[in-house]
Amino acid sequence: xxxxxxxxxxxxxxxxxxxxxxxxxxxxxxxxxxxxxxxxxxxxxxxxxxxxxxxxxxxxxxxxxxxxxxxxxxxxxxxxxxxxxxxxxxxxxxxxxxxxxxxxxxxxxxxx
Numbered sequence: 801x802x803x804x805x806x807x808x809x810x811x812x813x814x815x816x817x818x819x820x821x822x823x824x825x826x827x828x829x830x831x832x833x834x835x836x837x838x839x840x841x842x843x844x845x846x847x848x849x850x851x852x853x854x855x856x857x858x859x860x861x862x863x864x865x866x867x868x869x870x871x872x873x874x875x876x877x878x879x880x881x882x883x884x885x886x887x888x889x890x891x892x893x894x895x896x897x898x899x900x901x902x903x904x905x906x907x908x909x910x911x912x
Contacts, residue, residue: 801840802847803829803895804906806862809852811890817883818912821876821890822850828874829893837872841896851909859892865905866894 805822807813813821826848830838841847853859859875866873873894880886895902 801844801896802899802902804849804851804902806851806853806892807912808890810855825874825876825891825893829872832872833896837896850912851906852912856889859889862905863892869904871897871901
């Protein structure tokens with residue numbers, strides 16, 4: 801099992817901002833996951849991968865695919881306290897779920 805977090809490259813987020821947004825996405829999608837899958841994922845080491853996207857629209861397309869596949873996911877919008885305007889879509893997390901299911905949604909994306 802794994803979780804994929806997709807972050808927008810076009811925003812030019814600083815490293816700390818990126819790390820915070822990835823953490824928000826991971827936790828939010830985890831909370832949307834059933835107890836059994838959460839337990840299994842935790843038992844396997846909570847595998848994660850961070851991937852890159854070019855624009856906001858790409859995150860929403862991937863979110864639609866995750867929804868169609870019945871996978872847990874979370875789209876994160878920034879609160880606007882530091883680098884970005886309030887409501888800026890920054891990241892998408894897909895899973896945790898079986899690797900092959902997550903790959904159906906995010907498998908063609910490059911590493912961040």
